[in-house]
Amino acid sequence: xxxxxxxxxxxxxxxxxxxxxxxxxxxxxxxxxxxxxxxxxxxxxxxxxxxxxxxxxxxxxxxxxxxxxxxxxxxxxxxxxxxxxxxxxxxxxxxxxxxxxxxxxxxxxxxxxxxxxxxxxxxxxxxxxxxxxxxxxxxxxxxxxxxxxxxxxxxxxxxxxxxxxxxxxxxxxxxxxxxxxxxxxxxxxxxxxxxxxxxxxxxxxxxxxxxxxxxxxxxxxxxxxxxxxxxxxxxxxxxxxxxxxxxxxxxxxxxxxxxxxxxxxxxxxxxxxxxxxxxxxxxxxxxxxxxxxx
Amino acid sequence: xxxxxxxxxxxxxxxxxxxxxxxxxxxxxxxxxxxxxxxxxxxxxxxxxxxxxxxxxxxxxxxxxxxxxxxxxxxxxxxxxxxxxxxxxxxxxxxxxxxxxxxxxxxxxxxxxxxxxxxxxxxxxxxxxxxxxxxxxxxxxxxxxxxxxxxxxxxxxxxxxxxxxxxxxxxxxxxxxxxxxxxxxxxxxxxxxxxxxxxxxxxxxxxxxxxxxxxxxxxxxxxxxxxxxxxxxxxxxxxxxxxxxxxxxxxxxxxxxxxxxxxxxxxxxxxxxxxxxxxxxxxxxxxxxxxxxx
Numbered sequence: 209x210x211x212x213x214x215x216x217x218x219x220x221x222x223x224x225x226x227x228x229x230x231x232x233x234x235x236x237x238x239x240x241x242x243x244x245x246x247x248x249x250x251x252x253x254x255x256x257x258x259x260x261x262x263x264x265x266x267x268x269x270x271x272x273x274x275x276x277x278x279x280x281x282x283x284x285x286x287x288x289x290x291x292x293x294x295x296x297x298x299x300x301x302x303x304x305x306x307x308x309x310x311x312x313x314x315x316x317x318x319x320x321x322x323x324x325x326x327x328x329x330x331x332x333x334x335x336x337x338x339x340x341x342x343x344x345x346x347x348x349x350x351x352x353x354x355x356x357x358x359x360x361x362x363x364x365x366x367x368x369x370x371x372x373x374x375x376x377x378x379x380x381x382x383x384x385x386x387x388x389x390x391x392x393x394x395x396x397x398x399x400x401x402x403x404x405x406x407x408x409x410x411x412x413x414x415x416x417x418x419x420x421x422x423x424x425x426x427x428x429x430x431x432x433x434x435x436x437x438x439x440x441x442x443x444x445x446x447x448x449x450x451x452x453x454x455x456x457x458x459x460x461x462x463x464x465x466x467x468x469x470x471x472x473x474x475x476x477x478x479x480x481x482x483x484x485x486x487x488x489x490x491x492x493x494x495x496x497x498x499x500x501x502x
Numbered sequence: 503x504x505x506x507x508x509x510x511x512x513x514x515x516x517x518x519x520x521x522x523x524x525x526x527x528x529x530x531x532x533x534x535x536x537x538x539x540x541x542x543x544x545x546x547x548x549x550x551x552x553x554x555x556x557x558x559x560x561x562x563x564x565x566x567x568x569x570x571x572x573x574x575x576x577x578x579x580x581x582x583x584x585x586x587x588x589x590x591x592x593x594x595x596x597x598x599x600x601x602x603x604x605x606x607x608x609x610x611x612x613x614x615x616x617x618x619x620x621x622x623x624x625x626x627x628x629x630x631x632x633x634x635x636x637x638x639x640x641x642x643x644x645x646x647x648x649x650x651x652x653x654x655x656x657x658x659x660x661x662x663x664x665x666x667x668x669x670x671x672x673x674x675x676x677x678x679x680x681x682x683x684x685x686x687x688x689x690x691x692x693x694x695x696x697x698x699x700x701x702x703x704x705x706x707x708x709x710x711x712x713x714x715x716x717x718x719x720x721x722x723x724x725x726x727x728x729x730x731x732x733x734x735x736x737x738x739x740x741x742x743x744x745x746x747x748x749x750x751x752x753x754x755x756x757x758x759x760x761x762x763x764x765x766x767x768x769x770x771x772x773x774x775x776x777x778x779x780x781x782x783x784x785x786x787x788x789x790x791x792x793x794x795x796x
Contacts, residue, residue: 274770283769332650346735348649353642355737356626357770360642365734367727367765370663378767379730433661434731436673440659441640441732443649471661473672475577476568476651 211265213500216255216299217492218242218271219313220286220340224489225254227262228497232324234490236260247287248298255302266307267299268496270316273343277358280310285376286340309499313337313492314361315345315352317485319502320495321448322347326486330446334438335485336363337451338431338460342384346442352502364388366434383434387427387460389453396423410456424459431460432467432482439472439480450485457484505559507794510549510593511786512536512565513607514580514634518783519548521556522791526618528784530554541581542592549596560601561593562790564610567637571652574604579670580634603793607631607786608655609639609646611779613796614789615742616641620780624740628732629779630657631745632725632754636678640736646796658682660728677728681721681754683747690717704750718753725754726761726776733766733774744779751778 212227212235219242226237238258243250255267272284280296287293300308311319318335321327331350337343342364346353353360364384365377372381373391385391389406396409401419403409412420435447447468454460465482472480487494506521506529513536520531532552537544549561566578574590581587594602605613612629615621625644631637636658640647647654658678659671666675667685679685683700690703695713697703706714729741741762748754759776766774781788 274768330650344735348647353647355642356624356739357737359768359770360735360737362734362737362768365768366731367662368664370727379765381765433664437660437731438735440656441638441654441735443651443654443656445650471673471675474568474653474656474659476570476653
């Protein structure tokens with residue numbers, strides 16, 4: 209009746225596996241840091257451990273992009289040993305004849321929040337993950353929009369600053385060059401702030417440090433502009449903001465809402481709301497499991 | 503077997519109605535300028551004229567946005583007497599029990615090009631219409647993406663210039679404030695060019711006028727940046743450029759391609775191509791008819 213799904217969430221810094229029931233509840237989970245080498249050995253051990261001898265109805269996989277959905281391969285920027293790695297086939301070989309579904313991490317987060325998040329409910333939702341990079345995913349009519357190659361939702365590469373900084377993608381002025389954790393930190397350090405990571409930057413901002421506050425404000429304004437563009441093109445009324453950097457809630461959320469309100473002015477956009485993710489780090493796992501019903 | 507569809511295309515400056523067969527061929531058509539008042543009378547007369555006594559299988563309607571798909575109403579910015587006008591019900595009342603489908607003009611153009619355009623073929627296509635405004639529409643997996651309210655594809659309101667000019671939508675820096683026909687003309691006139699409309703601007707640019715050439719170049723670069731953002735979020739590999747201003751082909755197309763190549767650099771984006779529309783002004787009619795099979 210409620211046979212659980214095995215879910216895998218592959219991120220650039222963290223790996224997670226879980227058993228998730230059809231109501232989106234995480235029954236059992238395990239997490240590790242993503243190792244520099246031997247990622248597949250780690251992943252396969254985690255899947256075996258968390259599954260144990262439980263019956264499962266299939267496996268859902270969330271993986272940081274870019275991915276190639278046709279080939280079932282993944283090429284995460286921050287997992288250098290995985291270049292066109294055949295993740296879907298490798299996982300399928302572990303479980304025999306069961307269904308295996310793969311999508312990028314932004315799509316899984318969006319689907320998890322849409323199906324099981326406290327703020328969800330809208331069938332037209334865009335999910336954004338702000339952490340080491342900036343990713344996202346679109347749900348329309350209650351179904352994930354995967355795109356031609358499985359990479360729809362790459363909001364981190366919306367151009368927010370014409371002639372802006374070079375981006376890891378080879379372009380320039382991408383949202384990711386302004387709002388990702390490492391770029392917030394770099395911008396603040398160039399202006400005299402002395403910390404090391406986005407968590408420390410959030411602590412400084414909350415303590416009133418002017419540079420740290422400006423870093424989050426600049427990042428949120430750019431994010432709001434990008435989301436106004438996304439909302440106009442995708443016609444969604446709910447935007448869910450998650451990821452490690454976004455967990456500095458109001459620091460990023462307030463300027464994001466400010467810029468969205470300034471730019472998203474057509475009548476069909478005025479009802480668009482930005483809310484924090486409610487599933488936290490479980491969102492990717494819950495959404496990966498939901499791929500089997502998508 | 504091949505009973506035609508009655509198609510209606512409502513634009514801010516032109517109205518068109520046609521009988522279109524299931525192969526996307528326009529069998530019979532009529533066009534008028536959009537009158538300042540009495541638009542519905544004109545539209546209903548055109549539908550009656552073009553239909554004659556032919557059997558039809560239904561009606562497809564393309565209308566300039568914004569629209570409200572749930573209510574079946576349209577509120578075109580340039581047709582002031584139509585504010586939440588119940589276009590779908592009015593048309594349905596003309597034809598009795600036949601199916602009636604409505605979508606915004608960008609979606610219809612994209613669907614027409616995808617199903618019947620010479621350059622089409624990709625099931626993941628974004629269509630852009632550059633004329634009095636800038637509109638667009640997304641086809642994914644061969645099907646139109648309508649969005650929550652039927653307004654998905656509003657690429658004219660992608661933010662391309664942070665802090666840019668005020669837009670008719672109430673925002674600022676929208677693509678429409680840079681690349682639409684009236685804005686190209688305004689920008690050029692502010693710099694000493696003396697003509698009146700986008701067609702004259704294209705003639706001047708082809709004759710070597712430096713300001714006119716810069717106007718198209720500026721418009722195309724902004725369009726290319728917006729389309730790089732759209733391609734990243736929607737994961738399409740084909741972008742079709744149509745509308746009156748875009749018919750100045752290479753003037754807009756070359757800088758659009760240049761900016762797209764600069765910004766769309768992730769592997770899944772590198773294959774994205776921009777091509778001119780092949781159906782011309784019939785694209786909206788052909789796409790509207792195709793809504794009945796979408």
